[in-house]
Amino acid sequence: MNAIEISHLTKIYKIFDRPIDRVKESLSPFHRRYSRDFYALHDFSLSIPKGETIGFIGRNGAGKSTLLKIITGVLTPSSGTVSVHGRIASLLELGAGFNPEMNGIENIYMNGTVMGIERKEMEKLVPSIIAFAGIGDFIHQPVKMYSSGMFARLAFAVNAAVSPDILIVDEALSVGDIEFQARCYRKFEELRAQGCTVLFVTHDLNAVASFCSSAVLMEHGRLIQQGTPKEIVNLYKRRLAAEAARERDPEAAKRLEDAFARNQNGEAAEEGRVWKSLLRLNPDVEEYGDHAIEMTDFAIIRADGEITSLLPNDTPCDIRIAVRVNERVDHPIFAIAIRGLKGEHLIDTNTDILGWKDIRLAPGSAYTINFHIPRLPLRKENYLLSLGCTEYVDKGLRVHHRLYDVAFIEVTSSGETGGLVDIQPEIEIKERILS
Numbered sequence: 001m002n003a004i005e006i007s008h009l010t011k012i013y014k015i016f017d018r019p020i021d022r023v024k025e026s027l028s029p030f031h032r033r034y035s036r037d038f039y040a041l042h043d044f045s046l047s048i049p050k051g052e053t054i055g056f057i058g059r060n061g062a063g064k065s066t067l068l069k070i071i072t073g074v075l076t077p078s079s080g081t082v083s084v085h086g087r088i089a090s091l092l093e094l095g096a097g098f099n100p101e102m103n104g105i106e107n108i109y110m111n112g113t114v115m116g117i118e119r120k121e122m123e124k125l126v127p128s129i130i131a132f133a134g135i136g137d138f139i140h141q142p143v144k145m146y147s148s149g150m151f152a153r154l155a156f157a158v159n160a161a162v163s164p165d166i167l168i169v170d171e172a173l174s175v176g177d178i179e180f181q182a183r184c185y186r187k188f189e190e191l192r193a194q195g196c197t198v199l200f201v202t203h204d205l206n207a208v209a210s211f212c213s214s215a216v217l218m219e220h221g222r223l224i225q226q227g228t229p230k231e232i233v234n235l236y237k238r239r240l241a242a243e244a245a246r247e248r249d250p251e252a253a254k255r256l257e258d259a260f261a262r263n264q265n266g267e268a269a270e271e272g273r274v275w276k277s278l279l280r281l282n283p284d285v286e287e288y289g290d291h292a293i294e295m296t297d298f299a300i301i302r303a304d305g306e307i308t309s310l311l312p313n314d315t316p317c318d319i320r321i322a323v324r325v326n327e328r329v330d331h332p333i334f335a336i337a338i339r340g341l342k343g344e345h346l347i348d349t350n351t352d353i354l355g356w357k358d359i360r361l362a363p364g365s366a367y368t369i370n371f372h373i374p375r376l377p378l379r380k381e382n383y384l385l386s387l388g389c390t391e392y393v394d395k396g397l398r399v400h401h402r403l404y405d406v407a408f409i410e411v412t413s414s415g416e417t418g419g420l421v422d423i424q425p426e427i428e429i430k431e432r433i434l435s
Contacts, residue, residue, distance in 0.1 A: 001085065003166055003197040004048040004071060009080035011041040011066055011221070040066040042221040044080070050165075053188060053198040055208035055215040055229060057236055063221035064201045068092060068168050071199070086165025086197070089115065091155050100144035104135065104154055107143055111158050125161045132183070133157035153180055160187050167191060170201040185211055205233045209343035230343030234286045234404050241288065241399040275299035275320070279407045280309035282384060286404035292327035293361065293389045293400040300385065300409060310410050313378055313422050319371045321387055323401075325361040332359055332400065334369045335388040338378070338409065346378065346420060350388075379422045380413040 014035040016022045021034035028034075041063045048054055056064045069075040071082055072090045098107045108129055112122035130139055133153040138146065146154070159167060167188075188198055188211055200212060208215050208229045215232035217224040217239075225235055275297045299307045301318040311317050319336050335350035351359065351369070361367065384405040391398045413422050 001050050002047045003050040003052070003085055004046075004199075005081075005083040006044060006046045006048075006067075006071075007081045007083075009041050009044040009067070009070065009082065010039065010078050011063075011070065011075065012078040013038045013040055039221045041070070041077070041080075044221065044223055046216065046223060046226065048197060048199070050085075050197055051192065051195045052214060053192050053200065053212045055212035055232075056199065056201045056218060057203070057205065057208060057215060057232065058218035058224075061220075062218040064218055065092070065170055066221075067218070068170050068199060068201060072168060084166065087115065087162075088166045088168060089159035089162055089164035090168035090170075091152070091159055092168065092170045098143045098151070098155070101142055103142055104133070104139035104146075105130075107154070108158055112162065115162055117162055129154075129157045129161045132161065132187075134180070149180070156184055156187075160184075160191065163194070164191075164196060166197045166199070168199045171203070205236070206345050209233055209340075209345075228343075230341075230405075233343055237404075238286065238288055241397070241402070244396045244398070275307055275322070276407070278307040280410070281407050282405050285406045287402065287406075289389070289399045289401035291401060292325075292391075292398075293329055293332055294324045294326060295321050295387055295389060295401050295403060296324050296366075297322040298387055298403075298406070300407070309408050310412060311376055313376050313380070313411050313413050314424060315375065317373050317376060319373065319385070321369045323367050323369065323389065325363055325365045325367070327363050329361050329391055329400065331357070331391055332361060333388075333390050333392070335386075335390070336371050337386040337388075338376075339384050339386060339405065340420075341382060341384065346383065347376075376409075376411060377421045377423060378411045379417045379420060381411055383409045383411060385409055 014022075014025075015038045016025075016035050025032070025034040044063070044067065056067070058064055066075065068090070069092060070077050071084065072088055072092065074092065099110060102110065105126065108126055109119065109122055112119070112125070117125075133139065133150075133156075135146075135150045135153055138150060139154075143151070143154070156169075185207070188200075192198060192213075200208070202208060212229045214226065215229040216226045217232050217236050219239075224239075225232060227235075276299065279298075279300060299318075299320045300309060300311065301320060302308055302311060303315040303317060321334060321336075323334075333350050333352045335348070337345060337349075338347040339345055349371070385407045386402075386404045387406060388402045389400040390402075391400060415422075415424070417423075
């Protein structure tokens with residue numbers, strides 16, 4: 001069963017160039033228009049299954065917040081329908097639903113009443129809400145004295161404690177500290193285990209990859225694509241790169257889009273590679289760029305010199321990239337990244353942050369870039385390697401060549417560990433003499 005059904009949803013705002021035009025339109029006896037229509041949402045349809053944790057990503061103005069406000073009933077759509085099955089708790093705007101003159105406890109009870117929860121039931125929840133919010137004695141002060149972080153803490157604590165069927169969060173966690181954000185993400189996992197549907201709007205792409213079971217990319221009020229977090233995050237990054245290239249150089253943008261189309265159609269890249277043929281390659285690699293610099297080959301090299309995708313986590317290794325320079329590039333940035341299979345970033349570094357800021361490459365030349373890694377401290381697991389070459393220019397980031405998730409890395413370990421990394425500690429136990 002779906003928790004939410006959205007069908008052909010459209011939201012139109014009237015835009016006036018001058019304040020007086022609003023008055024003119026409202027008083028015009030001939031219904032003359034002084035406004036133009038702005039589509040915050042345009043024929044948007046989506047089904048959200050029960051128990052899904054779905055991330056909504058896209059640039060500012062894509063329509064994400066408008067969509068969530070319509071789902072919660074804060075806004076009325078211009079056309080289309082939304083069917084919601086279950087009780088909704090939402091964090092859309094800081095302080096929304098709070099009376100600034102009431103203290104924190106009074107606002108807890110007021111929010112419970114709004115959600116249809118009896119006072120006796122709220123009395124049982126209040127201690128856990130206060131503990132989760134963790135704002136100390138401020139719980140007894142008027143909320144108009146609260147910082148934005150305190151607002152977020154109390155709002156999340158109230159909405160998460162009432163066991164909603166659907167929880168909606170719109171960037172509210174970005175104002176909290178790291179400890180509070182970690183607590184909220186743990187609560188997400190707990191709610192998801194209980195069958196709660198979570199709708200999550202954020203610009204933190206790593207959070208989408210780590211905590212969401214699916215994702216949606218929105219642009220100009222339209223649904224671009226729905227899929228796994230990894231697919232949607234990659235698509236979003238590619239579209240951002242293509243738009244930046246389009247603004248800077250339409251011809252380069254066309255080359256970038258053509259390269260991606262060839263990759264999508266399964267066309268093979270130039271043959272003659274030597275190193276990469278020895279690796280376990282990913283058939284679902286995302287490849288694009290304007291190819292001013294082209295990564296022609298790459299290798300993962302074990303400490304014994306063997307090129308392999310199988311790496312022990314307690315020995316050195318090299319990640320080596322062979323490049324061909326097709327155009328003059330004054331400040332290239334070569335990057336490597338290792339991600340989990342869901343797309344979460346684990347290791348990410350590049351020549352720029354490592355101090356190599358004055359690399360100037362002439363057309364017709366070829367180079368190898370070698371990243372030496374003293375130890376790969378990851379637990380025994382499969383991972384994905386990404387490679388990139390970019391450059392910062394006046395109008396933003398120029399993408400020369402990117403290979404997202406191009407090859408698998410299988411990390412081996414002499415022992416077992418929990419968590420994401422294997423620190424391989426040495427343990428010593430000594431008997432103490434009690435005095």
